[in-house]
Amino acid sequence: MSPASTNIFTLTHGSNLPDLLESNQKWSSKTTEEHPALFRDYNANGQAPHTLFIGCSDSRYNENCLGVIPGEAFTWKTIANVVRQDDLTCRATLEFAINVLKVNKVVVCGHTDCGGINTCLQHKRASLEGGENNHLFQYLQDLDDLYHEHKADVFAATDDVKTQSRLLSKLNVERQVSKLLAIDTVKSALARGEIQVYGLLYDVATGFVEQVSETTA
Ligand SMILES: [Zn+2]
Incomplete structure (x- = not known):
């Protein structure tokens, strides 16, 4: 595998817990933006x-x-x-x-x-x-x-x-x-x-x- 010159991934081996939590916050916000009812009306209810x-x-x-x-x-x-x-x-x-x-x-x-x-x-x-x-x-x-x-x-x-x-x-x-x-x-x-x-x-x-x-x- 040839290493990419720019890292396109969200987290790396160097990421720690605060990085993971921050990344989660962003993901949750982005997902809610795309699907406003997903967590609240669907996933929250089973x-x-x-x-x-x-x-x-x-x-x-x-x-x-x-x-x-x-x-x-x-x-x-x-x-x-x-x-x-x-x-x-x-x-x-x-x-x-x-x-x-x-x-x-x-x-x-x-x-x-x-x-x-x-x-x-x-x-x-x-x-x-x-x-x-x-x-x-x-x-x-x-x-x-x-x-x-x-x-x-x-x-x-x-x-x-x-x-x-x-x-x-x-x-x-x-x-x-x-x-x-x-x-x-x-x-x-x-x-x-x-x-x-x-x-x-x-x-x-x-x-x-x-x-x-x-x-x-
Ligand atoms: Zn496999």
Whole structure:
């Protein structure tokens, strides 16, 4: 990544708590200017999000890539948007969003240039084993499996590492969506026609989202 000559970001590593609080004041004022009724008439009185957004923890995107404002999307971000049957956070999030909040869209939105994907693609995962990043090593097992299952196709398709990474990100969205569809909470809501499940890929270089999959009852 080439360092920008001018910092365009709001806060930096050098920012401290007063900076964060001041920045929050500005954000709140600006948001109220744009949407005068948002906090007072909507967010203050509860939430009724239409979408559960599952994305990677990556700092470069979140549900805002869909143009939504606070109150529209219930969000769960986790490294490389990995979905697991035995992950309590995953299961609780699905139950709350689908059964309690009654969202009618569940989105798994992966992204290009994903660190988790690249670690496996570039064979850097093994270096994490046993050290201070051992949990990360364990967590990335699923992506390593994905890589090994598809590496012949990925390398046959292109020599370009960025394109390989993009392809794996897309395959990862498909993989996580299929795991999501096997979870009871999702399966039941889909069968009842209460939700639709979309697989998306966000491009960090353009801000655009493309469709990977769509599942309806
Ligand atoms: Zn990522």
